[in-house]
Amino acid sequence: MDDFVALPSRWRRVLLTLIAVAFVVLGLGLVGAFGAAPTSSRFSPGTAIVVGWSSIVFFGLVAIIGFRRIFETGEQLRINAEGIRCKPWSDSLIPWREIADVTTWSHKGQKAAILHLRDPARFPGRGLAGLLAGANRKLTGGDIAISLTGTDRSFGDAMSAIAHFRRAD
Numbered sequence: 001m002d003d004f005v006a007l008p009s010r011w012r013r014v015l016l017t018l019i020a021v022a023f024v025v026l027g028l029g030l031v032g033a034f035g036a037a038p039t040s041s042r043f044s045p046g047t048a049i050v051v052g053w054s055s056i057v058f059f060g061l062v063a064i065i066g067f068r069r070i071f072e073t074g075e076q077l078r079i080n081a082e083g084i085r086c087k088p089w090s091d092s093l094i095p096w097r098e099i100a101d102v103t104t105w106s107h108k109g110q111k112a113a114i115l116h117l118r119d120p121a122r123f124p125g126r127g128l129a130g131l132l133a134g135a136n137r138k139l140t141g142g143d144i145a146i147s148l149t150g151t152d153r154s155f156g157d158a159m160s161a162i163a164h165f166r167r168a169d
Helices: 010-030 045-070 127-131 133-140 155-168
Strands: 004-006 077-079 083-086 099-107 110-117 144-146
Touching (some): 004 155, 010 045, 077 155, 099 155, 133 144
Antiparallel strands (some): 110 144
16 A cells, blocks of 8 residues: 555635634624624623634634645645654654554544554644644543544545554554
């Protein structure tokens, strides 16, 4: 089997960025940026404003990151006989001997491969993935979550490659 390589999918990244922008616009509507803020008998105006500003800030950051990622061209994930290299996490290859287990995690249709490392300190994350590593561990029970969202390959293909190359090790 050839190396499994996932590259960025520009159209998927554009779509994800547009969705984030739509949530920013909805947040702006909740805070009254386009006229009177909507009212509801279920939520107080203060709650709507907090939700609106939270949406603006969170999805605004997601849109900025998404816009930058639209123009990335390098491989995002490589799985081969040596191990796994996940660019959003690190430029380092994680050898199979350092991966104690690989599990899956899913939530509302989103799936991720979860790497459980023998010594997580040897493979620190960078950027946003590194900052969110602690929350990721609590949420998934593993050390590194690998998502194929925004790439040209499927989750099933990645899991097949992991199964193939882990057996070969």
